[in-house]
Amino acid sequence: EVQLVESGGGLVQPGGSLRLSCTTSGFTFPNYWMIWVRQAPGKGLEWVANIKQDGFEKYSVDSVKDRFTISRDNAKNSLFLQMRGLRADDTAIYYCAAGSVVRGILHWGQGTLVTVSS
């Protein structure tokens, strides 16, 4: 059974930091692009960042560039998102996901809620 389990979310003050983790099982992690997608309360999906299988190619949406860093550990089948300089508009459910170039985003986690508020 494919599982992606996010952790590390919570309440943080503006300007603070959080590190999200995603632990996976049930599929060959090193073979997949890994992605973070977020969803602000009552809003649509927003792609945040993705990272290629080798961990060297990374891309992120402009609004988080220079503040968020995506990384992965293929030996531990895990994905991470280091978030710094958090702002109120970063408040969202953050989903970890796995995909392929051909077939899109195949597997999704249940999400972890990040709330940025004083």
Next chain:
Amino acid sequence: DIVMTQTPLSLPVTPGEPASISCRSSQSLLSSDDGNTYLDWYLQKPGQSPQLLIYMVSHRPSGVPDRFSASGSGTDFTLKISRVEAEDVGVYYCMQRVEFRWTFGQGTKVEIK
């Protein structure tokens, strides 16, 4: 970044009737590298994580009912449900992957009349 625009944003449907959602991109989703078109459709049912419905314009993963079909090319794409069922309610998103900086459409909320 490529902007994805979906219409309509809200779609009341009658069970057993067809439904259609459009998605338009601000630039072509045809890859000049490999000739593939990278447009997917996802469904987020109430209280759930999104799930893949269609990849690369018209390919349906195993397990997705055949009442879902999709087509399109270049910048204009369509998702069709031949006969809507109650379990199809939720928000449908198109997403482009022709560039590595992916983008979603705003979402179309499908609900039963």
